[in-house]
Structures are given as C-alpha cells and as structure tokens.
Amino acid sequence: MNNAFIRDKFFQIAKIYDWLFEHWECQRSQHWQANLLVLVFLGSLLVIEFARLGLVSESFHLPTNHFYAVKLSFDLLLLLEVLGLVFNLATSVANSMGKQFEILSLILLRSSFKEFVHFEEPIDWSHASGSVQNILSDAFGALVIFALVSVFYALQKHRRITENADELASFIVAKKLLALLLLAVFVGIGIHDLTTWLTTGKGYPFFEVFYTILIFSDILLVLISLRYNSTYSIVFRNSGFAVATVIIRLALTAPPIWNVGIGIFAVALSIGLTYIYNNFALFPPHSEITHTIDEKTT
Secondary structure, three states, X not given: OOHHXXXXXXXXXXXXXXXXXXXXXXXXXXXXXXXXXXXXXXXXXXXXXXXXXXXXXHHHOOOOOOHHXXXXXXXXXXXXXXXXXXXXXXXXXXXXXXXXXXXXXXXXXXXXXXXXXXXXXXXXXXXXXHHHHHHHHHHHHHHHHHHHHHHHHHHOOOOOOOOOHHHXXXXXXXHHHHHHHHHHHHHHHHHHHHHHXXXXXXOOOHHHHHHHHHHHHXXXXXXXXXXXXXXXXXXXXXXXXXXXXXXXXXXXXXXXXXXXXXXXXXXXXXXXXXXXXXXXXXXXXHHHOOOOOOOOOO
8 A cells, every 4th residue: 555545545535524615615504504593592592481481391401591592502603613613724724723713702702691591580780790790801802802813814924834736735635634533523522412411411511622622633733734844933833823722722711801811812822923923934034944964063
C-alpha cells in the first residue's frame, strides 16, 4: 500500500465533508434550521402551558416557567452554531477561531436567558433583583465580544499556508478529515448526553466538554500545519489561537463577571496575534529565513 493510494483514499473520504458542507450551507438548510427553532420555541411554550394547567402528568417533571422555552431554543441554536464551527474548520484557521468567539458571545447571551428561569411570572423586581447583576454582566460581555469579533474579522488577510498547489490541497483535505472526526465526536457526545438525560434526568455540560475537545483539535491542526509551513510567525499565531481556545474553555466554567473578563481577554489576545502577525509578515525578518546548520559549527 503506497503513499499515493492512501492519499487518494483520503481525498475520497474528504468528499463526504464536501457533500455535508454543501447541504449544510445551502439556503434550504438555513430555512430548515430557522423553522426548527421556531417550532421548538412555540412547541415548548405550548407544552409548558399544558403543564401549568395540569394537563400533563407530573411524572414527566416538565417545567412550568415559560422562560424555559427561551432557554431550550437558545440551547438548540448553540448546537447548530457548534455544527457550523465544525464545518468552518476546513475553511481557514482564522475563520474557525472567529466562529469560536461567535459561539462564546452566544453562550453569554444564553447565560443571560438562563437566569430568566428563576423569575416568577409575571416578572417582579423582588424576584428578579438577585439575577440582574449576572444578566447585565453576561449581556455586556456578549456585546463587547460581538464588537471585538468584527475587529478580528476585519484584520484577517487569509494568506495561503503554502504556494505549492498539491501541498495546499493536501492541507485542506487534512482539515476536512479533522472536521469529519470532530463531527463524529459531536454526534457521539450528543447521543451520550441525551441517553444520560433520559436515564438519570440530568445531562452534563455539553458545550464545555466539546470545547475541551476543540483544544486538542486545535493543537493537532498546529502540528499538521508544520508539514506545510514551519515559518515562525505562522506557528506562533496558530499556537496562540490554540491558547485562546483554552482560555475560552476557562471562561465557560468561570463564575459570573469572571467569565466575561476571561472571554474578552481571549478575543483581545487573538486580535493582538493577528495584528502583530500581519505586520510581521510585511517584512522579511531574518528570523523567518530557514538556516542550514553547518556540521562544523559547534
């Protein structure tokens, strides 16, 4: 089994990604996702109302607060966004990083909505006052990250990692294979989470678990990229993005206010990396020249 045969097999497997990506990004799929969110929101509102009226058996342990419908809808939206992140992994390292920041901002907004489930209906200040600080903190953090993400995208130059067409195609295929692996892991975690919830009534932090896996995938991507370009500035930038993913993971488990500060720092770090990388690449610094070590040198 020679290298050419293995390479052809990898290219064939990568076509599965192309097919999935094409169907995921098409307009019909986008409409389907939006319709699903609307149906889940309206359906959960209806079920919750039935539970409030006592028309559903208490053995189902259904919530009676309508704000749970908002939480459920945002959970589903985040799942769809995470799937989008998996598919974006094969586009560019910077776009994949930006997608992570987008999801972080949505998670902060989701955290704001999660506080609503503690409110009584109708909303009264005496019941809501204890959650206002967390709501304002998460909402403000989401707004700041939303603004910083636009700066992050505006700074991107999207330079090719290599000018060799065959090597570039090989690198793209490697990213597609990694995306397919992450997709399989995503589905596996989702099934396990659903099974756990059905058997015990409790799930586990899905997004925190998946972001932990993203840390390893980002590091793997950095190592793979070394096969095609080991230039210092590129290695440093991509490694820095992996660190930013770790910081995002910390933000997801940090207490209120701290989570916002840590999340904003992660985006600011990536913006700084991008800005310095862009200016670093404008000049041919000596540190970027590959030197051959003289065997006589001690």
